[in-house]
Amino acid sequence: MEQFVQQIINGLSLGAIYALIALGYTMVYGILRLINFAHGDVYMVGAFVGFYVVRWMAPASPSGFGLLIISIAAAMVACGILGFIIERAAYRPLRRAPRLNALITAIGVSLLLENLGQLVFGADPKDFPALVERTTFTLGIITISNIQVIVLLTAVLLTIALQFIVHRTRMGTAMRAVSFSHDAAGLMGININRVISFTFVLGSMLAAAAGILVGLYNPKIDPLMGIMPGLKAFVAAVLGGIGNIPGAILGGVIMGIAETMTVGYLSSTYRDAITFVILVAVLLFRPTGLLGTPQRTKF
Amino acid sequence: MRRLGILSALALTLTLTHCAQKQDTIRVGVFSSLTGGTATFGISSTQGVQMAADEWNARGGLLGKQIELIIEDDQSKPDEAALAVTKLINQNRVVAILGEVASSRTLAGAPIAQKAGIPLITPASTNPKVTKVGDFIFRVCYVDSFQGVVCARFATQKLGLKRLAILKDIKNDYSVGLAEYFKQNAIALGAEIVAEQSYSEGDTDFRAQITSIKGANPECIFIPGYYTEVGLIAKQVREQNINAVLLGGDGWDSPRTPEIGGEAVEGAFFCNHYSADDTSQLVQSFVQRYKERHGYVPDAMAPLSYDAANMLFAAIQRAGTTEGRAIRDAIAQTRNFPGICGSVTIDEERNARKSAVVLQITGGKFKVYDIIQP
Numbered sequence: 001m002e003q004f005v006q007q008i009i010n011g012l013s014l015g016a017i018y019a020l021i022a023l024g025y026t027m028v029y030g031i032l033r034l035i036n037f038a039h040g041d042v043y044m045v046g047a048f049v050g051f052y053v054v055r056w057m058a059p060a061s062p063s064g065f066g067l068l069i070i071s072i073a074a075a076m077v078a079c080g081i082l083g084f085i086i087e088r089a090a091y092r093p094l095r096r097a098p099r100l101n102a103l104i105t106a107i108g109v110s111l112l113l114e115n116l117g118q119l120v121f122g123a124d125p126k127d128f129p130a131l132v133e134r135t136t137f138t139l140g141i142i143t144i145s146n147i148q149v150i151v152l153l154t155a156v157l158l159t160i161a162l163q164f165i166v167h168r169t170r171m172g173t174a175m176r177a178v179s180f181s182h183d184a185a186g187l188m189g190i191n192i193n194r195v196i197s198f199t200f201v202l203g204s205m206l207a208a209a210a211g212i213l214v215g216l217y218n219p220k221i222d223p224l225m226g227i228m229p230g231l232k233a234f235v236a237a238v239l240g241g242i243g244n245i246p247g248a249i250l251g252g253v254i255m256g257i258a259e260t261m262t263v264g265y266l267s268s269t270y271r272d273a274i275t276f277v278i279l280v281a282v283l284l285f286r287p288t289g290l291l292g293t294p295q296r297t298k299f
Numbered sequence: 300m301r302r303l304g305i306l307s308a309l310a311l312t313l314t315l316t317h318c319a320q321k322q323d324t325i326r327v328g329v330f331s332s333l334t335g336g337t338a339t340f341g342i343s344s345t346q347g348v349q350m351a352a353d354e355w356n357a358r359g360g361l362l363g364k365q366i367e368l369i370i371e372d373d374q375s376k377p378d379e380a381a382l383a384v385t386k387l388i389n390q391n392r393v394v395a396i397l398g399e400v401a402s403s404r405t406l407a408g409a410p411i412a413q414k415a416g417i418p419l420i421t422p423a424s425t426n427p428k429v430t431k432v433g434d435f436i437f438r439v440c441y442v443d444s445f446q447g448v449v450c451a452r453f454a455t456q457k458l459g460l461k462r463l464a465i466l467k468d469i470k471n472d473y474s475v476g477l478a479e480y481f482k483q484n485a486i487a488l489g490a491e492i493v494a495e496q497s498y499s500e501g502d503t504d505f506r507a508q509i510t511s512i513k514g515a516n517p518e519c520i521f522i523p524g525y526y527t528e529v530g531l532i533a534k535q536v537r538e539q540n541i542n543a544v545l546l547g548g549d550g551w552d553s554p555r556t557p558e559i560g561g562e563a564v565e566g567a568f569f570c571n572h573y574s575a576d577d578t579s580q581l582v583q584s585f586v587q588r589y590k591e592r593h594g595y596v597p598d599a600m601a602p603l604s605y606d607a608a609n610m611l612f613a614a615i616q617r618a619g620t621t622e623g624r625a626i627r628d629a630i631a632q633t634r635n636f637p638g639i640c641g642s643v644t645i646d647e648e649r650n651a652r653k654s655a656v657v658l659q660i661t662g663g664k665f666k667v668y669d670i671i672q673p
Contacts, residue, residue, distance in 0.1 A: 003514040006539075010506040123334040123374060125527060127559050136538055145538045218503030220531055220559070222336075225503075263507035268497045269469055 015256020040230015241292020
């Protein structure tokens with residue numbers, strides 16, 4: 001029992017990170033019907049920006065909560081800009097092209113970021129500096145580290161902020177309108193390009209935050225670190241119902257817990273396999289995902 | 300006619316320069332992980348080889364020619380290692396190959412060298428399968444079956460621990476093999492394996508496995524992995540308030556282990572090939588020369604690779620030719636070769652028999668705790 005509860009905590013922390021990445025996938029899909037495969041690599045760039053910011057600000061003995069906030073903010077800004085550039089340079093010219101073109105471009109952008117990352121940051125893994133002194137709390141039968149608390153809290157805070165933006169602001173209303181119908185939204189005077197850019201920026205910022213949280217949680221980062229979490233977050237988005245924001249969070253959490261349980265009770269060999277078993281199962285039995293609604297395909 | 304003349308002249312020049320290039324140096328290939336997950340291994344290994352080659356060249360080279368090292372980076376990946384070896388043999392026409400430190404990467408490259416009849420010496424691949432690839436494959440380090448005995452004896456007899464757990468890297472031949480030998484010997488010595496979990500190279504989250512291990516309440520966790528993951532594992536072990544002794548193999552030997560692991564690896568033990576603290580003249584003079592060149596104390600990969608290179612060069616000298624079969628035979632006849640990491644005698648299975656040391660991490664440094672003879 002004690003072990004089970006502990007595994008749930010491990011799974012929740014991992015799931016929170018997947019959920020943050022999955023939000024970007026799901027928002028971009030909701031608006032553009034595009035699976036942005038470069039999203040996992042934006043998350044990698046976020047982790048590296050944080051790494052260099054911390055190194056630059058506190059070269060000797062980096063620590064402190066303030067520095068954590070600064071690095072998260074810096075990474076979010078940098079990745080927001082990166083997301084804007086990616087959309088502007090790679091996807092916007094293809095807006096009217098068949099959807100497959102944009103998908104292939106997304107894979108191209110992903111490869112570009114991965115290889116550029118190896119060139120710029122070096123291929124060897126780097127240790128993310130320990131910004132916060134690690135302590136563990138024992139609550140009854142479970143132990144939880146302050147890092148896990150920070151990861152969970154940040155994820156919850158960012159999700160609340162996102163829900164606020166989507167449901168309580170003009171831009172959020174515009175996003176929902178565009179996701180409903182590009183043409184109708186355009187006729188109502190919404191600047192569609194602006195809304196799409198905004199969505200990319202927002203999603204990339206969340207991915208950047210996830211990158212820093214991973215750096216803090218598992219302090220080893222490398223230029224290819226985005227591939228697997230990116231794929232898993234994509235599966236999480238599909239599981240929750242792609243295009244659906246609460247669904248992405250639910251999917252992320254389920255994925256995190258499923259993975260942890262698989263490793264804990266079966267074998268680590270199946271760690272990545274479980275992801276794709278879930279994907280296949282979802283596509284077979286509930287193609288719209290847990291919280292997704294069926295959509296009519298427009299031709 | 301005139302054109303034909305120019306062409307043949309050109310061809311002649313090309314052949315001549317080609318021959319000239321072939322004659323003035325002896326090309327030795329090195330494949331190594333200069334980048335990627337275990338980059339520190341590859342870098343110090345290559346530095347060890349380079350040092351040996353420079354010393355031979357300064358003394359007049361081999362068979363009257365200079366040694367030319369051709370170094371290929373395999374990015375810490377087995378498939379790249381196979382490519383690197385193919386390139387060394389087919390394009391660079393090397394006479395012999397040194398490398399890799401990691402067993403899985405040597406296993407990827409060795410069959411290619413074996414097929415081409417090019418002798419290959421690995422400085423640090425301890426998995427038994429490596430030299431079984433064929434009669435052209437050698438090593439200068441001990442085998443995992445011995446390292447497993449050392450670790451099992453150390454944990455059960457020296458430290459008196461009975462409840463042991465294993466956390467191995469399932470993707471890594473070295474780790475899986477070492478875990479198996481440790482397990483067999485520990486059970487034979489009366490200990491109990493209370494938990495056995497695995498991870499994959501490149502993982503960063505080991506909490507699920509550690510939580511399972513914690514449930515079994517072990518006194519010692521054996522982690523036969525590489526330094527890249529070991530530090531992270533140690534941190535996550537301590538994060539869950541587990542006080543078990545951490546124990547590992549020579550894959551831990553990198554300055555990055557205490558760097559990544561910090562407090563978490565303090566007091567941990569691992570089995571190794573040599574200690575920089577060894578007072579023997581041979582070791583101290585090597586450490587001194589290495590420090591002068593690179594500014595820091597070498598890990599075991601540098602002296603092992605230095606030994607491998609010296610053993611190879613000596614064999615080529617004895618063979619008196621650069622023909623593959625002759626070099627192979629000369630390496631196979633190596634007896635009591637005075638290496639930095641102990642005296643090397645190549646046995647009939649092309650393995651080296653030698654002693655091991657157990658080091659403890661104290662204050663971020665590696666200190667000798669025990670020396671175990673074969």
